[in-house]
Amino acid sequence: MSRDDRTHEVSSESKRTEGTYKAQSERAARGAVSSPSAEPAPSADSKKGHGSRARTKMVAPPNDYLVPERDALLTPVLECRHLGIDFGGLKAVDDLNLMVGKTEIAGLIGPNGAGKTTVFNLLTKVYQPTRGTILLDGQDTAGMDTARVSREGIARTFQNIRLFDSLTVEDNVKIGLHNQVECGMWSGIFRLLRYWLSEKEFHDRALELLDVFNMADHAGDIAGSLPYGAQRRLEIVRALATGPKLLLLDEPAAGMNPVETEELMDNIVKIRDDFQIAVLLIEHDMDLVMGICEGIVVLNFGKVIAKGTPEEIQANPQVVEAYLGKQD
Ligand SMILES: Nc1ncnc2c1ncn2[C@@H]1O[C@H](COP(=O)(O)OP(=O)(O)OP(=O)(O)O)[C@@H](O)[C@H]1O
Numbered sequence: 141m142s143r144d145d146r147t148h149e150v151s152s153e154s155k156r157t158e159g160t161y162k163a164q165s166e167r168a169a170r171g172a173v174s175s176p177s178a179e180p181a182p183s184a185d186s187k188k189g190h191g192s193r194a195r196t197k198m199v200a201p202p203n204d205y206l207v208p209e210r211d212a213l214l215t216p217v218l219e220c221r222h223l224g225i226d227f228g229g230l231k232a233v234d235d236l237n238l239m240v241g242k243t244e245i246a247g248l249i250g251p252n253g254a255g256k257t258t259v260f261n262l263l264t265k266v267y268q269p270t271r272g273t274i275l276l277d278g279q280d281t282a283g284m285d286t287a288r289v290s291r292e293g294i295a296r297t298f299q300n301i302r303l304f305d306s307l308t309v310e311d312n313v314k315i316g317l318h319n320q321v322e323c324g325m326w327s328g329i330f331r332l333l334r335y336w337l338s339e340k341e342f343h344d345r346a347l348e349l350l351d352v353f354n355m356a357d358h359a360g361d362i363a364g365s366l367p368y369g370a371q372r373r374l375e376i377v378r379a380l381a382t383g384p385k386l387l388l389l390d391e392p393a394a395g396m397n398p399v400e401t402e403e404l405m406d407n408i409v410k411i412r413d414d415f416q417i418a419v420l421l422i423e424h425d426m427d428l429v430m431g432i433c434e435g436i437v438v439l440n441f442g443k444v445i446a447k448g449t450p451e452e453i454q455a456n457p458q459v460v461e462a463y464l465g466k467q468d
């Protein structure tokens with residue numbers, strides 16, 4: 141994730157120096173701005189005790205961005221430059237600069253109405269930006285539509301669960317898989333061997349993915365009949381089935397009890413590790429955010445007010461004033 145390493149507040153300039161990203165990264169890695177993690181900074185609100193697991197060393201590849209050290213020499217999976225969208229006179233998102241490392245778990249937080257979901261809608265082309273650039277794995281996504289960015293590697297879940305309620309759990313996952321595996325029209329129509337083979341592959345793969353959340357036993361259940369937490373998990377599995385490079389999770393813990401949330405945290409880390417992908421998540425549960433996110437961006441009224449590690453964000457007075465101080 142990115143930040144201005146002098147002030148921890150967003151820089152209005154997202155400058156990129158000449159030369160290759162790799163060269164910049166190597167330079168930065170040598171003199172990296174890092175946030176070693178042995179001793180977390182005191183929490184701005186110690187009463188809340190937002191948990192911290194093993195901390196990642198964060199480095200600043202080009203200029204004012206911050207990504208995990210292990211991603212420093214790799215093209216970032218996501219980079220937004222001066223991204224913005226207006227709805228009439230409302231600047232719902234304005235001058236958003238952020239970077240997500242190839243295998244980073246990043247957080248996007250802020251008060252209700254801050255523009256978080258709108259950022260996801262911009263990344264997935266539900267909305268076309270009014271201003272700015274989105275690079276996915278180094279590729280400019282300008283002109284792409286929702287289906288194309290999905291094929292290029294962005295998958296998401298929704299703040300309000302969107303499943304095919306009347307289909308089985310397995311079929312919901314297979315819909316995601318169809319995004320990945322090509323099955324020609326003719327082989328489908330005539331039920332040729334290849335079709336049956338791919339159906340078997342789909343079945344096996346769907347069960348494998350459901351196993352990430354120990355849900356394989358529920359493959360035949362009707363999705364709409366699952367408890368709320370299980371539906372949220374199924375939505376993540378369906379998104380994973382599209383084979384993303386970047387998984388966007390919009391309030392994945394909403395409606396989950398503390399035990400489910402704790403399991404979810406472990407599973408998000410496991411997904412990142414097993415699939416070697418990046419996760420950008422929106423969440424109001426600060427134990428989850430501070431517990432697993434490596435870099436965090438804070439939005440308020442559509443603008444970034446802070447970027448940094450969990451420790452830096454919790455100690456940032458502007459964030460405490462605008463958001464953290466108002467949390468339960
Ligand atoms: N299609 C739209 N047309 C007009 N205004 C919109 C549209 N989508 C979002 N907005 C406005 O943009 C602002 C940001 O909304 P958004 O849903 O992104 O907030 P959020 O940070 O996700 O909030 P929450 O935490 O409540 O989910 C809000 O003022 C919202 O009313």
Ligand SMILES: [Mg+2]
Nearest residue numbers: 256257258299
């Ligand atoms: Mg939202």
